[in-house]
Amino acid sequence: MRNAEFDREKVLRSAMTAFMDKGYGKTSMQDLTKATGLHPGSIYCAFDNKRGLLLAALEQYKTDRSAEFQSFFSGGRPVLVELKAYLDNIVQGCISGEAAKACLLTKALNEMAQQDEEVQKIITDNLASWQQGLADVFERAQAKGELSAKRDSQHLARFLAMGIYGLRTFAHTHPQGETLQELADQLFGDICA
Amino acid sequence: MRNAEFDREKVLRSAMTAFMDKGYGKTSMQDLTKATGLHPGSIYCAFDNKRGLLLAALEQYKTDRSAEFQSFFSGGRPVLVELKAYLDNIVQGCISGEAAKACLLTKALNEMAQQDEEVQKIITDNLASWQQGLADVFERAQAKGELSAKRDSQHLARFLAMGIYGLRTFAHTHPQGETLQELADQLFGDICA
DNA sequence: GAATATCTTGAATGAACATTCAAGAATAAG
DNA sequence: CTTATTCTTGAATGTTCATTCAAGATATTC
Incomplete structure (x- = not known):
């Protein structure tokens, strides 16, 4: 046995900002490995592919912004x-x-x-x-x-x-x-x- | 001597819609050759490169929309x-x-x-x-x-x-x-x- | 109609990219 | 300590892409 080493939320938040900076299409896998600190294999293991990482990032974004919204109201x-x-x-x-x-x-x-x-x-x-x-x-x-x-x-x-x-x-x-x-x-x- | 055969305005308008449909990044040169009817060499000869085609398309867009604006007012x-x-x-x-x-x-x-x-x-x-x-x-x-x-x-x-x-x-x-x-x-x- | 200049063609090129995978590393269980 | 399981690593793969270029086609000029 062995647990994954990375912090899922941190990874998703850095992926989020990477996608926001360059857009999904122009954000290369190399950009994402640099931003998240994960190696390609780890990303593909955890999120299937680049699109899967976007989907997960969107999910995290939704969670974060909902919380922010609630805190304002x-x-x-x-x-x-x-x-x-x-x-x-x-x-x-x-x-x-x-x-x-x-x-x-x-x-x-x-x-x-x-x-x-x-x-x-x-x-x-x-x-x-x-x-x-x-x-x-x-x-x-x-x-x-x-x-x-x-x-x-x-x-x-x-x-x-x-x-x-x-x-x-x-x-x-x-x-x-x-x-x-x-x-x-x-x-x-x-x-x- | 010989003149270019294509209609510059038509070419730029089809490039325009191609860029609008897929976005600049996701519009491949193949898409552009299909949309404009021009071969790669012709595009590069007339507009330098893909970015040059975008610049020219933007120029045409400006002209077209200005005319449209004037006609409304x-x-x-x-x-x-x-x-x-x-x-x-x-x-x-x-x-x-x-x-x-x-x-x-x-x-x-x-x-x-x-x-x-x-x-x-x-x-x-x-x-x-x-x-x-x-x-x-x-x-x-x-x-x-x-x-x-x-x-x-x-x-x-x-x-x-x-x-x-x-x-x-x-x-x-x-x-x-x-x-x-x-x-x-x-x-x-x-x-x- | 021959010569010349310019345009057209599309296969070839090399770079960048997403994705895979086999070897290595680390943890947990016995 | 040993073994089994899972995670990590990063070089290798095959594809897609923008770009180039040399050969072929066409129009203009004289």
Whole structure:
């Protein structure tokens, strides 16, 4: 007997950032061995192949981001205050340029569209549940009377999701943090008016 | 003496769609010879290499989209009506799924970010001039009294550009046309309120 | 119509890549 | 300590890819 030596979470997180930096296609197996510290054989033993490593990384990404989301909306403060903090955090991520200014999901979605149906389904499912999370937030804000119930929470969530997608792409063209913060503030204001 | 036999514009347009379908990296030279009808040697003679073909395709894309933009804002109708038609046209493009629902610029930008500085600069310059075009439209609407001059035209253009980027990414996850049209209408309404 | 310049063709080249595998190393069980 | 099991290692494999180039084809010029 003998146990695997590597830390699965650490490996998946480094694979994640490698994929985010270069994209799935341009990330070579050599890049991945360097990033993870694993040798090719170990990767193939643990994850089948490069695509399997992507799938596992996506799973880990989902776990990590869900936890992050929960921590932002723990309920200690007014819902809209929590939402504002969440948005500001996204803006900061765009500014710092960490991991090519894109989340793994949207980056991979842009790359894989119409090429790998299974991956695409995993990604869109993840994004849909994130969007549902936003809808729940709006629902809660409306239930607590912080937000007019005139607009449907699902509508609001869709619009915010669209705005966040757009913000990330916009960040690629405008690295200036001030402009991004302004846009995010306007987005927040339009939704919570 | 002898002149080149192929139609440069046709070749570049087919290269454009090939790059949009698969992305630059995953579009092989074989794909490109099939799409353009040119043999490898001809491509290398005319465009130096695969990257050169991308650069030329980007140039053609800029020309084509500029012409399209001008045709939408020719001035025959109220500016805001023209703008609405322009937005609806983008929504239709997203629905039909033509060319992976993304414009070549944003698709390539997502793929090349932090990898090819020259290509990135060309793309961001193109996007900046498109955004300036939108700002000019808002300026004109304000000058004609169709739109309140309270908000800066540059601000409005930034917000609309962000919305359109977001709409395209959103379309990847939600193929339903109804939702996209709703989002576009809300975006238009928020801006031209 | 001959000469010349240029373009076209597609097989050949070498590099980069994902993947495999057999040998070696390390741990656990007896 | 010995044996059995599993993990690790990294060179080898075969494929795919961008790129090159020399031979062949075609148009223009004189």
